[in-house]
Amino acid sequence: MARGDRSAVTDRRSARPAGRTTSSGRAAVEAVWRIESARIVATLSRYTGDFALAEDLAQEALAEALVTWPRDGVPKEPAGWLLTCGKRRAIDTFRRNATQRDRYSTLAHELGEGQAAAGAPAYERQDVEVLADPDRVDDDVLALMLIACHPVVSREASVALTLRVVGGLTSDEIARAFLVPAATVQARITRAKKAIAAERVAFEVPEPGERRERLGRLLSVIYLIFTEGSSATAGDDVIRHDLAREGIRLARVLTRLMPDEAEAYGLLALLELTAARFPARVDEAGDPVLLEDQDRRRWDTAAVRRGRAALVAAQRVGRGLGPYGLQAAIAECHDIAPTAEATDWSRIVVLYDGLLALTPSPVVAVNRAVAVSMADGPAAALPLVDELIAAEALPHSHLLPLVRGELLRRLGRADEARVELATAVERCPSVRERQLLEARRDAL
Structure with missing residues (x-):
């Protein structure tokens, strides 16, 4: 190999670490920002007393990190670096604004403006300790x-x-x-x-x-x-x-x-118990799979445990479940049932009764009608759906014609069911779900 060729190889080899450094630097910025941004903006808001300004300062610090970290390397205390950068930008802003001179003086004194940027002052190290704890809120x-x-x-x-x-x-x-x-x-x-x-x-x-x-x-x-x-x-x-x-x-x-708000736990329980079914909600082609057709062995049992624990916390903290807690209890009934047929539909109807009393809405009423159809049969649920249609509930949603079409199918009224499913297809906004509805309509 000629000498010039060996030099070219050496140049390419020496360039690789720089590329990796740039990539790792940007990845570090993104990771730290995703985890710490709320606390950085919150701390800057408390220091400046101006939420909008704090958000802008944090964004400026982020922009500076995207330039500096890939070039110079990730600092030892990345969250503290971003916070320090934001506070220095705050000082610059207050310096330009004469009406904020007193506040600037206070911030400048705290920050220790005369110290080198690499040497974070004591109070900054304290802030870094707070920001570095992912569980501290x-x-x-x-x-x-x-x-x-x-x-x-x-x-x-x-x-x-x-x-x-x-x-x-x-x-x-x-x-x-x-x-x-x-x-x-x-x-x-x-x-x-x-x-x-x-x-x-x-x-x-x-x-x-x-x-x-x-x-x-x-x-x-x-x-x-x-x-x-x-x-x-x-x-x-x-x-x-x-x-x-x-x-x-x-x-x-x-x-x-x-930690004393029951509905915060109720919401967390609902989200965890709903997300637990994600692994089985779509097939390999990305098409949706109905709840009754899902392979329950694929459900995330860890998410189910977390959701049920959050629901217990909601019941312990509150005096009865609120709207999110009741929805979580309904989701729990689905998640703990070994099969769709074994689901405690009677309990779900009772839970929907409570939810309707707290937050009356057409969507809750439709879902209750579905639960009634599973507990007592489609003939018991069809009048409930017809009442909603007569009241012109959800006029642009695909939900009502979908449910009515399914009830009619189960009652053996295929022609009427096909008309309802055709309406549901027209109204459905999701491409994948629309394809599923078309297949169900064509199957009739």
Whole structure:
């Protein structure tokens, strides 16, 4: 081999570690950000007193890490590095704003601006210890979650803001998750921050009465995130696993933050028990599999145990189950039954009765009708469905014609069932589920 050729080989070999370093650096940034972003934004919010500014500072620190870590290597305390960077950016911001001079002086004194960037001061090392504990959650993170779900913020914006500041997802990731343009996500986040600023929402955990009001919104947002993952409303996939996992993670965080809230445990139980069936919900081709046809041996027994433990906690903490707890109890009935036929459908009907009393809705009524059909037969359930149709419930949903078509099929009224399933196919938004409904219609 010529000398020049050997040099070329040497150059290529020496270039490989740099490529790996760059890749590992970016991977480290993404991993640390996903785990620690909520606590970083929360800490910056407490220091600056400005949630919107803190979120911007954290994003600037993230951007700087994406440049610096692949080039210089991952720092020994990556979460502390990001926090220090954010605080230095805060000082720069306050320096430019003369009206914030007093606050800047306080922050500058705490940060020890004269020290070298590599030598973190003592208070920074304390912050790093807090951030490095993955199981430690505090009131700062709770305040952050409740701010993201403040009533002045629209529900769509609450979802985007929660995934951004608590989940650590980028705007592009949120956009891909909900199949909307990134610009739409960014606009929602911007509107949310403006609404929070306009209302002068303080960065603090609200009083108990107000906290309970916001908790309902927060539970709803987490549930919506998981539901979009577990039953995608658009696209080719039946399940969006990344989104469902994020919903479960947020629910776990919430139970640590609010260990006395029964519905936080109820929501976690519902999500775990629902996700336990994911492995059997689609076949090898990615098509959905109905509950009664699923191979229950493939269900995630560890998730079932976690869900049942969370349900026990909800019953221990609360005075009776709330809406999420009741739905979790229904999911438990399915998960512990060895077969579809062995499911305790009578108990499920009773649980739906309780759920209807707490949160009356057409969707709950339809699901109760399905349970009645399994407990007492399709003839007992058909009048319940017909009453909902007469009341013009869920006029654009595929759920009612689907259930009615199935009841008619079981009653031997194939022609009528085919018409209902055709309507369900027209209304169904999911490509995969629509294909399943078409197959059931054609089978008649």
